[in-house]
Amino acid sequence: MDKLIIYQLLPRLFGNAQIRNKVNGSIEENGVGKLNNISDKALQEIKAMSFTHVWYTGVIEHATMTDYTANGIANDDPDIVKGRAGSPYAIKDYYDVAPDLAVDVNNRIAEYEALIQRTHNNGLKVIMDLVPNHVARTYASDVKPADVRDFGQDDDKSKAFDPRNDFYYIPGQSFVVPSGYNPGGDEFQSPLKDGRFDENPAKATGNDVFSARPSINDWFETMKLNYGVDYMNGRYGHFDPIPPLWNKIYDILDFWSKKGIDGYRCDMVEMVPTEFWAWVIPKLKAAYPGTIFIGEAYDKNKYGDYISRGGFDYLYDKVGLYDAIRRLTRNDYGASTWEINNVWNTHCHGIDQHMLRFMENHDEQRIASRYFAGDAWLAVPGMIVTATMNTGPVMIYSGQEVGEPALGNQGFSGDDGRTSIFDYCGVPEHQKWLNNGAFDGVNLSESQQNLRGFYQKLLLSVKNNEALSNGLFYELMMANEHQPGFDQLLYIYLRYTAEQRVLVIANFNRTERAIIVKLPDDLLNKLNISGKTAFTDLLSGVKFNTVDIRNGVQVKVLASGGLLLAF
Structure with missing residues (x-):
């Protein structure tokens, strides 16, 4: 499979041109992006950056504090909603689209279908969320197919656990809203905002809290789904016969795959038994060949199992490369490229x-x-490594390519360096590129235009150079660790095929580094390279030449910079 280059965007944020950004602001005050805002022009610009896939995050209907009763959608109790907009990961109806994202709320599914088709027409594939572990406490599908049984519809609520139930229960106890939660802030008023939510018996909370009283730090707005694992009795799995929930999740995947979805980013896969993934992924792929599955996973001891047995195509590398690159980018004490x-x-x-x-x-x-x-x-060397170290996918988050800093408090999210997924807000630096739907970037500063240019050149190099997209990896750290100028903030490797070769040098130092990079004799013999050799940096066009490649190539690497030397 060719290397995937994924652009993640939240439609709620991506097309929002409103710049007010009031803390805890309503949809009317702070605005919201629509699916229709993701126009042909927007998709053409994304395609021009060399992306192959777009991950539309937060499309499925989720609990919110915004009133859509005029459209026949029941209000959610704000005491169990995080943020005015609500969490995209507290799904309210798996067969529906978030009304926030529609120009015509009553036509919201058709607007998403049009976006899927528009994306395909512009040569891009579509990834969407699967949130299999939990749903909103107000979950109720009002648009599901007639033959579909809703989650919990047939549950025996007198039992804490039954493999035929869709949820886990705390019999004899009612759910208690965490104390101290002030939904929407002081200004937000609603008759339902009373610190209570009627759920009796209480259901277990999404982050494996089997109590009627989750804390404010828990995923208290969600209910955990039951795949047949008895958590209170040694986590024993009851998978024969297949629990009803398994088929219900398959039906959901089938529903969206029929509409042209090309892949699924699966939320918190470790909270769902591997046996389920090993059943559902091959089943869906048999019906829809070419569908990809990406798992959000953090337990590195289980990675191999999710790939070999669970059927996932790709897994998050957060606890590995991301964490190492973050330490290097921040210049943390003791950070080393040997990580x-x-x-x-x-x-x-x-x-x-x-x-x-x-x-x-x-x-x-x-x-x-x-x-x-x-x-x-400062992310330049880290992005070079992130994008070019292997053939697995690389992903960019909307706004990253123009240096969005996520300044300030947006509401529930607080001031934490993240763009809020819970609140109605704009993304100020991204909006400069958005330019009220022109998607031309005329309002970007020169530095931002250059930064976006760096991302474009990097991704274009990855896409067009077969060594970077599909080639083998050869580590060059050990061969160069005793070279003058080498230190533990340089990372050096080769990507190569029979036809193309790229020497990658990333400099995490905050100062320029000069080094003669040696390629081992066994590698040179394998590649049949000798004598005078010319190198061209794919990012800048700068050329380097050697009299004899066996003596190495002498280069200077800018502070917090890097080279992609094709030869």
Whole structure:
């Protein structure tokens, strides 16, 4: 499979041109992006950056504090909604689209179908969320197919656990809203905002809290789904016969796949038994060949199992490469590029090509925020490694390419260096590129235009150079660790095929570095290279030449910079 280059965007944020950004502001005050805002022009610009897939995050209907009763949609109790807009991961109806995202609320599914078709027409594929572990406490599908049984519709609520139930229960106890929660802030008023929510018996909370009294720090707005695992009795699995929930999730995937979805980013896959993934993924792929599954996973000890047995195509590499690159980018004490070697040598050994690499996503802090690097340009060496170390996917989060710093408090999210997924807000630096729907970037500063240009050149190089997209990896750290100028903030490797070769040098130092990079004789013999050799940096066009490649190539690498030397 060719290397995937994924652009993640939240439609709620992507097309929003409103610049007010009032803390805890309503949809009328702070605005919201629509599916229709993701126009042909927007998609053409995304395609021009060399992206192959767009991950539309937060499309499915989720609980919200916004009133849509005029459209026949029941209000959600704000005491169990996080933020005025609500969490995209508290799904309210798996067969419906978030009304916030529609120009015509009553036509919202058709507007999403049109976006899927528009995306395909512009040569891009569509990824959407699957949130399999939990749903909103107000979950109720009002548009599901007639033959579909709703979650919990047939449950025996007298039992704490039954493999035939869709939820886990705390019999004899009512749900208690966490104390101290003030939904929507002081200004937000609603008859339902009373600190109570009627749920009797209480259901277990999404982050495995089997109590009627989850804390304010829990995923209290969600209910955990039951795949047949008895958590209160040794986590014993009851998978024969198949629990009803399994088929219900398959039906949901089938519903969206019929509409042309090309792949699914699966939320918190470790909270769902591997046995389910091993059943559902092959089943769906048999019906829809070519569908990809990306798993949000953090337990590196289980990675191999999710790939070999669970059927996932790709997994998040957050606890490996992301964490190592973050430390290097921040110039944390003791950070070393040898940590990168440890990533592919240990928990990613043998499966490195299955790892999805990124430096930002909706869960992580913005690079340009003061909580991360404070300067988007400091990410250059990290992005070079993130994008080019192997054949697995690379992902960019909307706004990253123009240095969005996520300044200030937006509401429930607070001031934490993240663009809020819970609140109605604009993304100020991204809006400069958005330019009220022109998507021309005329309002970007020169530095931002250059930054976006760097991302474009990097991704174009990855797409067009077969060594970077599909080539083999050869580590060059050990061959150069005793070279003058080498230190543990340089990372060096080769990507190569029979036809193309790229020498990658990333400099995490905050100062320029000069080094003669040596390629081992066994590698040169394997590649049949000798004598005078010319190198061209794919990012800048700068050329380097050697009299004899066996003596190495002498280069200077800019502070917080890098080279992609094709030869």
